[in-house]
Amino acid sequence: MTHACMCSCLLLLQEFSEWAQCQVLEFASHYRPSDEQEVYDFMNVLDDRLSHSNSAVVMATVKMFLHYTLSMPATHQQVL
Numbered sequence: 171m172t173h174a175c176m177c178s179c180l181l182l183l184q185e186f187s188e189w190a191q192c193q194v195l196e197f198a199s200h201y202r203p204s205d206e207q208e209v210y211d212f213m214n215v216l217d218d219r220l221s222h223s224n225s226a227v228v229m230a231t232v233k234m235f236l237h238y239t240l241s242m243p244a245t246h247q248q249v250l
Contacts, residue, residue, distance in 0.1 A: 171201045173208070180215045188224040195219075195230035199237050209238045209245075 179194050186194060195216075203209045212234075219231040232249075239246040 171197070173204070176201050180212060183216070183219065188227055191219070191227050192230045195227070195234050199234045203238060206242060209242065212238065
């Protein structure tokens with residue numbers, strides 16, 4: 171998955187059904203951001219998914235946040 175594809179998917183995320191959002195987030199969790207700024211950019215885009223009414227979307231978002239911040243101990247601790 172390329173950076174451009176990842177950005178497009180995340181920016182269009184709210185247009186997808188709840189099931190599709192979970193699938194996109196699962197797929198996106200396999201993407202490796204190139205640097206910390208990219209991690210923060212993706213987390214900012216996904217921030218509104220943390221207050222979604224569907225718990226599966228919230229959990230998929232949390233999983234992605236935790237996965238992306240593993241190499242950033244201070245940020246990972248804040249996500250927890």
